[in-house]
Each structure stands twice: as C-alpha cells, then as structure tokens.
Amino acid sequence: MIWDRRHECMPREEIEQLQLERLQSTLNRVYRNVSFYKKRFDQLKISPDDIQTMNDLTRFPLTAKEDLRESYPYGMFALTLRDVVRIHSSSGVMGKSAVTGYTRNDLQHWSQLTARVLTAGGVTKDDVVQITFKYGLFTGAFGLHYGAELIGASVIPMSTGNTSKQVTIMQDYKTTALVSTPSYALFLGRSLEKLGVNPKSLSLKLGLFGGEPWSEPMRKDIEGSLCLSATDNYGVSEVMGPGVAAECEGKNGLHLYEDHFIPEIIDPQTLQTLPPGAEGELVLTTLNKEAFPVVRYRTRDITSLDFSSCPCGRTLVRIKKVLRRSDDILFIKGIKVFPAQVEAILMEVEGVEPHYQLIADRIEGADTLELKVEVTEDVFSDEIKSLQNIAAMIERRLREVIGVSAKVKLVAPESLRPANGKVPKVVDRRKK
Amino acid sequence: MLRLESVSASHGSIQALRNVSLHVSTGEIVTLLGGNGSGKTTLMKVISGIHPPAKGRLIFDGQNITGLQAEKILRLGVGQVPEGRQIFAPLSVLDNLLLGAYVRFKGKEKKEVRKDLEGIFGLFPLLKERESQRAGTLSGGEQQMVAIGRTLMSRPKLLLLDEPSMGLAPKVVGDIFRAIRSLPSRGATILLVEQNAKAALRIAERGYVMETGRIILEGETEDLLNNREVQRAYLGKEYREIWE
Numbered sequence: 068m069i070w071d072r073r074h075e076c077m078p079r080e081e082i083e084q085l086q087l088e089r090l091q092s093t094l095n096r097v098y099r100n101v102s103f104y105k106k107r108f109d110q111l112k113i114s115p116d117d118i119q120t121m122n123d124l125t126r127f128p129l130t131a132k133e134d135l136r137e138s139y140p141y142g143m144f145a146l147t148l149r150d151v152v153r154i155h156s157s158s159g160v161m162g163k164s165a166v167t168g169y170t171r172n173d174l175q176h177w178s179q180l181t182a183r184v185l186t187a188g189g190v191t192k193d194d195v196v197q198i199t200f201k202y203g204l205f206t207g208a209f210g211l212h213y214g215a216e217l218i219g220a221s222v223i224p225m226s227t228g229n230t231s232k233q234v235t236i237m238q239d240y241k242t243t244a245l246v247s248t249p250s251y252a253l254f255l256g257r258s259l260e261k262l263g264v265n266p267k268s269l270s271l272k273l274g275l276f277g278g279e280p281w282s283e284p285m286r287k288d289i290e291g292s293l294c295l296s297a298t299d300n301y302g303v304s305e306v307m308g309p310g311v312a313a314e315c316e317g318k319n320g321l322h323l324y325e326d327h328f329i330p331e332i333i334d335p336q337t338l339q340t341l342p343p344g345a346e347g348e349l350v351l352t353t354l355n356k357e358a359f360p361v362v363r364y365r366t367r368d369i370t371s372l373d374f375s376s377c378p379c380g381r382t383l384v385r386i387k388k389v390l391r392r393s394d395d396i397l398f399i400k401g402i403k404v405f406p407a408q409v410e411a412i413l414m415e416v417e418g419v420e421p422h423y424q425l426i427a428d429r430i431e432g433a434d435t436l437e438l439k440v441e442v443t444e445d446v447f448s449d450e451i452k453s454l455q456n457i458a459a460m461i462e463r464r465l466r467e468v469i470g471v472s473a474k475v476k477l478v479a480p481e482s483l484r485p486a487n488g489k490v491p492k493v494v495d496r497r498k499k
Numbered sequence: 500m501l502r503l504e505s506v507s508a509s510h511g512s513i514q515a516l517r518n519v520s521l522h523v524s525t526g527e528i529v530t531l532l533g534g535n536g537s538g539k540t541t542l543m544k545v546i547s548g549i550h551p552p553a554k555g556r557l558i559f560d561g562q563n564i565t566g567l568q569a570e571k572i573l574r575l576g577v578g579q580v581p582e583g584r585q586i587f588a589p590l591s592v593l594d595n596l597l598l599g600a601y602v603r604f605k606g607k608e609k610k611e612v613r614k615d616l617e618g619i620f621g622l623f624p625l626l627k628e629r630e631s632q633r634a635g636t637l638s639g640g641e642q643q644m645v646a647i648g649r650t651l652m653s654r655p656k657l658l659l660l661d662e663p664s665m666g667l668a669p670k671v672v673g674d675i676f677r678a679i680r681s682l683p684s685r686g687a688t689i690l691l692v693e694q695n696a697k698a699a700l701r702i703a704e705r706g707y708v709m710e711t712g713r714i715i716l717e718g719e720t721e722d723l724l725n726n727r728e729v730q731r732a733y734l735g736k737e738y739r740e741i742w743e
Contacts, residue, residue, distance in 0.1 A: 092715050
C-alpha cells in the first residue's frame with residue numbers, strides 16, 4: 068500500500084526538479100533568517116546563489132549536533148516562537164539537548180510523512196495501533212501518533228513501561244499493530260513467554276520499529292516471538308523525527324522521502340561526499356521545513372544509497388538498514404569494533420539478551436574493553452558455573468569473529484534498560 | 500510541461516533573477532507571488548523569450564527553449580498576456596481577438612479559428628456584445644478579457660498571465676479569476692503572476708514566492724496560505740515585523 072502515490076512514485080526527473088527548487092528556496096530562507104547559517108556561508112564565501120545544480124550542495128558546510136547544542140535553545144529557528152506551535156528536543160545521550168520547533172505546516176507535513184511510514188508497514192484505517200514510545204519531548208510517539216490518526220487507524224497512546232499492562236491492553240483492546248523500539252519489542256516477546264501468553268492468541272499482525280539500530284537476526288526473533296511482520300522505519304529528531312525513511316513490504320532497504328529530504332553519504336573521517344552505493348555516514352538536508360530547517364546535518368548513522376528500482380513501485384531512493392553509527396565505532400588496540408557485530412554474536416548465544424554495553428577504557432596505557440550483557444531470568448538464577456560458561460563462550464566468540472579480547476560481565480535482566488530511554492551502547496572512557 | 504533550472508537574468512548591471520527554478524505540470528494553475536521589483540515580470544519575459552536569460556536552462560514540452568526567439572516560443576505554444584493588457588485600442592474587439600490567431604492563419608485553420616472565437620465568447624459573453632466596439636473604449640475589466648481572449652486565440656498550451664487583476668475593481672477581479680479557473684478544463688496550463696495573493700491562491704494549486712529575484716518558498720496553495728511569512732507579507736494578516 069502506498070499513502071501518497073503522487074510523491075512516492077514520482078519519475079526521477081521530477082523528484083530532482085522538485086529537490087532543486089526546494090533546496091534553493093530553503094537555502095535562501097536560512098541565509099536570510101538563521102544567523103548561524105549566514106555566518107557559516109559568509110565565512111566560506113558561498114551564497115545560496117551558488118546552487119546551480121544539486122551537486123553544488125557539497126560545497127556547503129556540514130552541520131553537526133554540537134552546532135545545534137551551541138545554539139541552545141532557539142538559535143537555529145528560522146522563524147520566531149510566535150510562528151511555532153510545537154517544541155520537541157532530542158534525547159541526547161549526553162549533555163545539552165538540541166531543541167527543535169514545528170509550525171502548523173511542519174506538523175501537517177510530519178503527519179503526512181509518518182502516514183507514509185505506517186502505510187508502507189501495512190497499517191490501514193482498520194488497524195488498532197499501540198504506541199509504546201514515550202510521549203514527551205522525544206519525537207517518536209507524537210510523530211507516529213498523528214500519522215496513524217491521519218490514516219484513520221485507532222490509536223492507543225500507551226507510552227512506555229508497565230509491560231504487564233501493555234500486554235493486557237494488547238489482549239483486551241485487540242491491538243493489531245505495535246509501534247515501539249525493536250529492543251522493547253524483543254522484551255515484550257520474552258514477557259509474553261513469562262506471563263504464559265500465547266502470541267498467537269493476540270491480534271497482532273504488524274510491528275513498526277525504529278529509534279535504534281537493529282539487526283536481521285533480531286527481526287526474526289521478534290517476528291517469531293510476537294507473531295507479526297516487522298518493518299524498520301528511520302527518523303532523526305533534529306531533522307524531523309520519525310518519517311524520514313521506511314521499509315516497504317520488500318523489507319530490503321528503507322525508502323527515503325526525497326521530496327522532503329536530500330540524502331548524501333560522506334566519509335565520516337575525510338568528510339568527502341561518496342558516490343551512490345558506497346557506505347558512509349548519512350547527511351540530510353530538509354527541503355520543506357519552516358521552523359527548523361537543517362542544511363547538511365550529520366546523522367552519524369552509517370548506511371548507503373540504493374537508486375535501483377523497487378518492486379513496490381516507489382521511485383524513492385532506498386537507504387540500507389542502519390546497523391551502526393559513525394561515533395559507535397570503537398578502536399581497541401587498533402581493531403575496529405562495531406556494536407552490530409557484537410549484537411550479532413549475542414544473538415547466537417543461548418541465555419543472554421541482545422541488551423549490552425561496550426565500555427572502552429585505558430588502564431596504564433593499555434586499551435581495555437568490557438562488555439556488559441543482560442542474561443535471561445532462567446540463567447540468572449542458575450548456578451555460577453553456567454554463568455561462567457556463557458561469559459567464556461562470548462569472550463571466545465569475540466576473539467574469533469572480531470579479533471578483540473574483552474572482559475564479559477553478565478548482568479541481571481533489565482538492568483541495562485532504565486524506564487525512560489536509552490542506555491548508550493558504547494561508552495568510551497579514554498576520551499576524558 | 501515547463502521547467503526552469505537555475506535561471507538568472509539581468510537588466511544592465513542589476514541582477515533581476517538569481518537561480519530561479521520552477522516547474523508547471525500539464526493542467527496545473529501555478530501562481531508566482533511577490534512584491535514590486537521582485538523579478539516576476541522579468542521571469543515572465545524570460546519564459547516567453549522577450550528577455551534573454553544569462554544563465555540556466557528552460558525546458559518546454561521536453562524541448563530546450565533557452566535563448567530561443569520569442570516568435571518561436573510562441574509557435575511552440577507559450578502565450579503571454581502582458582502586464583497592463585496592451586490591447587490594440589483603435590481596433591474592434593473582434594479584430595483584437597483575430598489578431599491573436601495570427602500565427603495560425605497561415606495554415607488552413609479558418610474554420611478552427613471561428614470555433615475558437617465562439618469559445619472565447621462563451622468564456623466572456625460580454626465580449627460578444629461588444630464585438631464591434633473599439634477596444635480602447637472598454638472598461639479595464641473588459642480590456643483584460645480582450646487581452647486574455649486574444650492570447651487564447653493562439654491556442655497556447657501554456658498561458659502566462661501577468662497581473663490580470665491590476666487596477667480592477669474586486670467584483671471584476673472575481674469574474675476574471677473565475678474564467679481563468681475554467682481554463683485548464685479547456686486544455687490550457689497556467690502560470691499566473693500576481694500581487695493580489697488572496698485571489699491568486701484561491702484558484703491556484705501550487706505557488707512560488709519571489710523576493711529580490713530569488714524564490715524563497717514553494718508549496719501547495721494550502722501550505723502557502725498557512726505560511727506565516729506569506730500571511731505577513733502578502734495576506735495582510737499580521738503587521739508586526741519578525742524582530743518585534
């Protein structure tokens with residue numbers, strides 16, 4: 068199903084014309100209204116008038132999350148607060164958050180975009196959608212909430228936590244679509260088991276997951292334990308929230324809504340733009356935002372662009388499922404360690420959950436790596452010997468697959484998941 | 500149908516257009532809003548080939564028309580209703596309209612031209628009544644009807660309308676705009692330049708907003724109507740400036 072056929076199935080030539088038009092007008096507006104961009108452009112002696120073709124965008128400066136933090140709270144707004152009707156802020160794993168604003172038009176566009184996401188994931192007006200994102204400053208819940216209402220689905224604004232109540236509501240209200248983070252979906256699956264609820268007795272059909280990277284094995288696990296079809300969707304709080312890109316039924320890359328965003332892939336080290344198909348960091352420019360436009364925003368997410376045609380009929384470029392972030396790469400004694408690799412290893416091991424934290428440190432000049440992993444309830448109450456066996460097995464697999472020695476520490480179930488949000492998957496104490 | 504890619508143009512040392520990109524699809528009514536001196540009229544002249552572009556590309560019906568002579572562009576199907584109407588005052592209404600079909604008379608289209616004339620009279624019944632009157636003696640609104648009718652007689656695929664509401668009473672503006680709205684169903688596509696943003700946004704599907712030769716906004720009509728900058732600058736909804 069396609070929500071907005073006109074914009075999702077545009078011929079390539081028309082998409083590019085629309086992008087050029089909107090890029091030029093966006094740059095004209097940020098140059099006039101946002102002092103941050105005016106200063107940056109002036110320093111580099113470039114002006115919006117230099118955009119002759121889309122390729123000229125690469126000459127413009129990148130914008131980083133730190134820039135947004137330094138403009139805290141309203142420095143990057145292109146309109147005054149009088150024109151803003153909603154304020155959100157990104158969760159921000161550390162320090163000051165980035166504050167974003169939306170005009171009435173922005174909110175309408177946002178609902179349209181998340182309606183595209185939900186429709187691509189199979190949601191129709193007949194569905195009952197349970198949203199288990201936290202309702203608050205975080206963009207996830209509100210973004211998808213209004214899209215689901217626009218479609219005409221019945222929305223249950225559950226917010227986070229209270230898993231047994233989530234399950235009761237799911238049973239009684241006959242929830243057909245679950246909107247959550249993939250890790251919470253995984254946790255729900257385990258909880259059903261514990262509560263003795265047969266997932267087949269539920270009405271669940273669809274799962275729309277986003278907010279963090281997740282792997283294919285994890286998709287299989289969730290689909291099995293909740294008896295639903297799981298699709299990935301991608302958003303960036305500073306850019307819009309959810310509604311940037313989403314998988315179609317093909318589950319082979321996420322269609323990025325190019326009438327609203329221009330994607331670029333850069334090398335996170337050299338910052339050079341990479342050709343289509345190459346893997347690198349995703350950089351996004353908004354094309355239709357009034358209150359909070361961003362130019363060449365560094366998402367830190369690693370992916371690649373696929374312009375090949377998709378059987379679903381959408382002509383939009385696809386980004387590869389995001390499995391890691393450019394600032395999540397750990398170099399331990401010169402060896403690259405990606406959280407996704409660690410996650411893949413944990414998925415193979417019986418008795419542990421893919422909830423983990425990698426902690427790098429430097430002790431007496433030597434890099435060390437510690438891996439904290441949650442174990443399941445059963446294993447946790449088991450004897451010490453079996454715990455030691457599991458730890459040793461993970462350590463061995465890390466050596467074999469990644470080539471890194473790490474100290475594995477098994478921790479109690481749910482200890483790496485505070486009630487309200489994200490635990491960083493990577494902590495690098497060497498930077499301090 | 501029409502596509503402009505980063506078009507720039509200047510009047511002597513003044514750069515009137517800077518990197519203007521826009522498109523009009525078949526059957527659409529697209530409006531171009533902007534204040535005095537924003538470059539709207541220059542843009543119209545560049546499209547119809549009267550003013551040469553300095554940079555950029557113009558594509559009409561899949562054909563590159565950049566730098567083509569005005570006459571050739573007209574023959575390809577781009578008709579312009581100029582700002583200030585510019586009708587032939589001493590001639591009759593009928594002769595004004597027939598002159599519009601000038602590019603077609605060389606062919607064997609006499610019958611067709613007759614039929615089109617009836618179409619114009621259907622669109623503006625007033626002109627039928629005033630058929631033999633000298634155009635210069637008509638009211639402003641009627642002259643505007645003659646100007647639009649005259650351009651339609653060349654059977655343009657794309658009709659460029661430059662400030663059709665200029666100097667007209669509100670009721671007449673309503674009549675003219677109702678006629679314009681009916682044109683796509685008669686096979687014309689329209690690019691409408693207007694200072695009267697309210698009237699233009701009532702009949703257009705999409706619009707662009709120009710400022711000092713640059714496009715600063717593009718969007719569907721509803722988005723533009725809800726845009727606070729458009730409301731402040733063109734719809735008179737809020738007079739306080741942004742920094743107040």
